[in-house]
Amino acid sequence: xxxxxxxxxxxxxxxxxxxxxxxxxxxxxxxxxxxxxxxxxxxxxxxxxxxxxxxxxxxxxxxxxxxxxxxxxxxxxxxxxxxxxxxxxxxxxxxxxxxxxxxxxxxxxxxxxxxxxxxxxxxxxxxxxxxxxxxxxxxxxxxxxxxxxxxxxxxxxxxxxxxxxxxxxxxxxxxxxxxxxxxxxxxxxxxxxxxxxxxxxxxxxxxxxxxxxxxxxxxxxxxxxxxxxxxxxxxxxxxxxxxxxxxxxxxxxxxxxxxxxxxxxxxxxxxxxxxxxxxxxxxxxxxxxxxxxxxxxxxxxxxxxxxxxxxxxxxxxxxxxxxxxxxxxxxxxxxxxxxxxxxxxxxx
Ligand SMILES: Cc1cc2nc3c(=O)[nH]c(=O)nc-3n(C[C@H](O)[C@H](O)[C@H](O)COP(=O)(O)OP(=O)(O)OC[C@H]3O[C@@H](n4cnc5c(N)ncnc54)[C@H](O)[C@@H]3O)c2cc1C
Numbered sequence: 001x002x003x004x005x006x007x008x009x010x011x012x013x014x015x016x017x018x019x020x021x022x023x024x025x026x027x028x029x030x031x032x033x034x035x036x037x038x039x040x041x042x043x044x045x046x047x048x049x050x051x052x053x054x055x056x057x058x059x060x061x062x063x064x065x066x067x068x069x070x071x072x073x074x075x076x077x078x079x080x081x082x083x084x085x086x087x088x089x090x091x092x093x094x095x096x097x098x099x100x101x102x103x104x105x106x107x108x109x110x111x112x113x114x115x116x117x118x119x120x121x122x123x124x125x126x127x128x129x130x131x132x133x134x135x136x137x138x139x140x141x142x143x144x145x146x147x148x149x150x151x152x153x154x155x156x157x158x159x160x161x162x163x164x165x166x167x168x169x170x171x172x173x174x175x176x177x178x179x180x181x182x183x184x185x186x187x188x189x190x191x192x193x194x195x196x197x198x199x200x201x202x203x204x205x206x207x208x209x210x211x212x213x214x215x216x217x218x219x220x221x222x223x224x225x226x227x228x229x230x231x232x233x234x235x236x237x238x239x240x241x242x243x244x245x246x247x248x249x250x251x252x253x254x255x256x257x258x259x260x261x262x263x264x265x266x267x268x269x270x271x272x273x274x275x276x277x278x279x280x281x282x283x284x285x286x287x288x289x290x291x292x293x294x295x296x297x298x299x300x301x302x303x304x305x306x307x308x309x310x311x312x313x314x315x316x317x318x319x320x321x322x323x324x325x326x327x328x329x330x331x332x333x334x335x336x337x338x339x340x341x342x343x344x345x346x347x348x
Contacts, residue, residue: 008122010036012326013138013148015126015162016155018047019311020319022110022119024154026082027323029117037114038138038146040125044281046156046311048107049177051222051229053090053192054313056097063340064290068313072099075316082113090190100192101312104225122146126155129162135301150326152303153296157282159306160247163296167344168239169286170307171207172248176256177231178264178276183223193267194220200234204309207287210238217263230267230276233260248282256280285309293318293342294325294334304344318342 012028014021017039028035056072058065075087086105092098114121124146128139135149153159157172187193199216206214215235221228233256237248257278286292286307291314296302305322308314324333337343 008036008144009147010034010120011148012036012150012152013038013136013146014152014154014305015039015138016153016158016306017041017114017121018045018154018156019050020156020305020308020315021152021154022114023078023315023319024152024305024322025114025119026078026117027319028326029119030081030320031323031327033323033327034118034120036120036122036146036148038122038124038126041123044279046175046281046283048103049175049229049279049281050103050312051192051194051220051232052086052101052103052106052312053194053222054087054099054101055310056099059310060289062289064314064318064342067317067340068310071313071316072097074320075099075101078316082117083109085109085113088190090192091188092192092194094196098192100190100222102224103229126158126162129302131299150301150303152305152322152326154305156306157248157284159284159304163299163302163304165298166296166304167292168208169288169290170284170292170344171204171236171239171287172282172284173204173207174233174235174248174251174256174280175231175283176233176235176253176260176278176280177229178257178260178278179224180228180230180274180276181226183226183228184221187221187223187228189223192220192222194218194222200232201289201309203234203236204285204287205289207236207285208239210236213237215259217260219264219267221267230264231260233263233280250282251280253278253280290341291318292344293322293340294337294344295329297345 086102090100125141136151138146291307292304
C-alpha cells in the first residue's frame with residue numbers, strides 16, 4: 001500500500017486500548033500477528049471503573065454465557081503467559097465459583113505486558129475513518145493520519161461516533177462509582193458484596209423502549225487495590241433522535257453522586273456518607289445482551305469488538321476467536337461467532 005510521507009501504516013490497527021482492545025491485541029500477538037493499538041490514554045473508561053467480577057457459571061441460557069463461564073481459566077492462561085494481571089479467586093454470599101480482576105493491578109501492569117508482547121502503542125484519538133486504497137485511513141484529532149489494512153473498533157462508547165451505521169443494539173449508558181482509598185475493615189480482600197440480581201441488566205434490556213432517561217443503583221462494594229469501589233449507578237437515556245446534538249452528553253457529576261449515595265442506603269453500613277472520590281464514565285452495552293464481534297457490514301477490512309456488559313467474562317474468551325477471524329477472515333472462527341449470534345450484520 002502506498003503511504004504518503006508522514007503517514008504511519010500498519011497491517012492491523014485496533015482503536016481503543018481498554019479491556020477489549022488490549023486483550024484483542026494480546027491475542028493477535030499470540031498468533032504472531034503485528035498490531036498497533038491506538039488510545040488517547042486519558043479520560044475515565046469503563047475498564048478503569050469496573051468491578052472486574054467474573055462469575056464462574058452461565059448467567060443466561062446462551063452460548064455466549066456458557067463460554068463466558070470459562071473466563072476464569074482463560075485469565076489463568078493469560079497470567080501464565082504474561083505475568084500478574086490482577087486475577088484472583090473471590091467469595092460471594094452464594095457458594096458459587098467467582099473470581100475478580102483487580103482493576104488497579106490490571107491498569108498498572110497492562111502497559112508493560114503490552115510492550116513485552118510486542119504490541120505497538122500509539123497515543124491519539126481517532127476522529128474519522130475513510131476507505132483508502134485496499135485499507136483504511138484513520139484521521140486523528142491531533143497529528144498525521146494512520147493507515148491500516150484492517151481496523152478494529154474497540155473504542156467502547158466511542159465506537160458509534162467513528163462508524164454511525166453500527167447496529168442499533170449498540171448503545172451507551174453512564175456509570176458512576178465511589179472510590180474509597182482504604183478498604184473498609186468489614187470487607188475482606190477477596191470478598192464481593194454484590195446484589196443477587198443486578199437491575200442494570202434489566203435497564204439495559206429496556207433501553208430501546210425508554211421514552212425518558214432512567215437511572216438505577218445496584219448497591220454493592222468490592223475491593224480494588226488497597227481501597228474499594230462502591231456503586232453502582234447506571235443512567236440510560238432514550239435513543240437520540242435529534243440531529244446534530246452530541247448524543248448522550250456527560251450528566252452533572254454532583255447530581256449523579258447524590259443519586260448514587262442515596263441509592264446506597266440499603267447497604268446500611270454508613271459507607272455512603274464516607275469521603276470518597278466520585279468517578280463516572282460512559283459505557284457501551286448491547287440492548288439484547290449480545291456484544292458486537294466481527295466484520296462490519298458493507299465495510300471490508302473494518303471490524304468491531306464492543307458492547308460488552310460483562311467484559312471481564314466475555315472479552316477474554318472472545319478475543320482469541322476474533323484474532324483467529326482477523327488472521328483468516330474466511331475461516332471457521334467466523335462460523336463460531338455467527339453461531340453465538342455476535343456478528344454485527346444489520347446496519348441502521
Ligand atoms: C461500574 C462498573 C462495574 C462493572 N463491573 C463489571 C464486572 O464486575 N464484571 C464485568 O465483566 N464487567 C463489568 N463492567 C463492564 C466492563 O467494565 C466493560 O464491559 C469493559 O470494561 C468494556 O471494555 P471496553 O474496552 O470495551 O471499553 P472501555 O473500557 O470503555 O475502553 C474503550 C477505550 O477506547 C478508547 N477510545 C474511545 N474513543 C476513542 C477514539 N475515538 N480513539 C481512540 N481511542 C478511543 C477509550 O479511551 C478507552 O480506553 C463494569 C462496568 C462498570 C462501569
